[in-house]
Amino acid sequence: MTYVKWIRIIGDAFSDENLNALEALNDDEVIVVWFKLLSMMAISVENHAYFFQKRMLYTDRLLSKAFRMDEDTVRRALAILCDRAMIEIITDSVTIPPALKDV
Numbered sequence: 001m002t003y004v005k006w007i008r009i010i011g012d013a014f015s016d017e018n019l020n021a022l023e024a025l026n027d028d029e030v031i032v033v034w035f036k037l038l039s040m041m042a043i044s045v046e047n048h049a050y051f052f053q054k055r056m057l058y059t060d061r062l063l064s065k066a067f068r069m070d071e072d073t074v075r076r077a078l079a080i081l082c083d084r085a086m087i088e089i090i091t092d093s094v095t096i097p098p099a100l101k102d103v
Contacts, residue, residue: 037063
């Protein structure tokens with residue numbers, strides 16, 4: 001697995017169409033989940049998939065524990081992010097499409 005010390009967020013990230021749509025929901029938890037996913041990607045990603053341990057991909061249940069958030073909240077946030085094509089859920093595992101690796 002790769003390890004990156006920094007993640008890069010562009011200065012006008014909040015003028016991005018997807019983030020504007022998330023802000024319009026008036027639910028900050030979705031944005032918090034998004035940025036936590038980006039942060040995790042820097043330390044536990046291989047081929048854009050999140051690994052809890054070697055060969056064990058993150059699921060919504062594992063993410064809720066890692067984020068210290070309610071499972072239903074994480075599931076709802078993941079569904080919203082998936083609908084916006086900001087993440088992909090493949091076989092119950094969360095991935096970020098390569099085009100979105102730089103926000």
